[in-house]
Amino acid sequence: MIDFEAERRRLVENLKAEGVIRSRKVAEAMLKVPREKFVPARLKNQAYYDTPLPIGWGQTVSAPHMVAMMCELLELEVGHKVLEVGAGCGYHAAVVAEIVAPREAENPGHVYTVEIVKELAEMARRNLEANSYAGRVTVVEGDGTLGLPEYAPFDRILVTAAAPSVPPPLLEQLKPGGIMVIPVGDPYSYQVLRLVRKRSNGRVEEEDLLGVAFVPLRGAYGHKGLL
Ligand code: SAH
Numbered sequence: 679m680i681d682f683e684a685e686r687r688r689l690v691e692n693l694k695a696e697g698v699i700r701s702r703k704v705a706e707a708m709l710k711v712p713r714e715k716f717v718p719a720r721l722k723n724q725a726y727y728d729t730p731l732p733i734g735w736g737q738t739v740s741a742p743h744m745v746a747m748m749c750e751l752l753e754l755e756v757g758h759k760v761l762e763v764g765a766g767c768g769y770h771a772a773v774v775a776e777i778v779a780p781r782e783a784e785n786p787g788h789v790y791t792v793e794i795v796k797e798l799a800e801m802a803r804r805n806l807e808a809n810s811y812a813g814r815v816t817v818v819e820g821d822g823t824l825g826l827p828e829y830a831p832f833d834r835i836l837v838t839a840a841a842p843s844v845p846p847p848l849l850e851q852l853k854p855g856g857i858m859v860i861p862v863g864d865p866y867s868y869q870v871l872r873l874v875r876k877r878s879n880g881r882v883e884e885e886d887l888l889g890v891a892f893v894p895l896r897g898a899y900g901h902k903g904l905l
Pocket of ligand 1: 794839
């Protein structure tokens with residue numbers, strides 16, 4: 679029997695030592711979410727390897743260090759309304775929810791996560807419900823490159839698939855003072871993790887931080903010609 683809690687603690691300690699986890703809130707969120715309950719059952723024993731894992735339909739759940747890094751870059755606070763594009767298995771959304779909508783919060787925020795593959799949207803919903811995130815995370819099946827105008831604007835936006843460029847609807851739906859993290863680049867080729875800040879006067883600043891490898895973003899503002 680694997681002691682998943684011990685594995686989770688060890689992973690978080692490693693990510694802290696590597697400088698990926700820099701804040702207590704990201705550390706605590708990563709300690710709370712059981713990754714082994716989000717990945718496919720046959721991969722449970724690999725849940726705390728710091729690697730992406732296949733979740734079906736050609737997609738992957740990001741490696742824990744990428745989840746942690748994106749959460750740090752987003753400067754998440756309790757009460758934030760967050761949009762995630764690419765729910766996958768729901769793991770990343772759960773980690774974000776632990777930060778913006780912890781159980782004890784008086785004014786909890788909320789995570790909206792959009793998934794284009796119907797079966798994955800269902801999987802994310804099931805996983806989130808089974809792990810008590812249903813009230814804090816809403817899974818929407820659809821094209822996340824269009825954002826979610828009915829719930830906009832968002833304090834924070836994270837995109838977990840690589841886009842050809844920043845989809846204009848997402849930029850529009852980001853609040854002034856908001857932050858977006860998005861991988862940009864060609865499918866299965868060079869991609870950068872881009873940090874986008876919309877200043878309170880509406881000015882947009884972009885910074886490319888590091889090379890990354892994400893599955894391609896599909897949809898209206900995604901990559902064309904993908905299966
Ligand atoms: N955050 C996820 C990672 C999933 S990988 C997790 O924690 O598991 C990226 C996901 O983005 C895939 O599930 C893929 O189907 C989805 N995706 C790709 N293009 C999309 C789009 N335009 N809208 C919504 N989801 C999209």
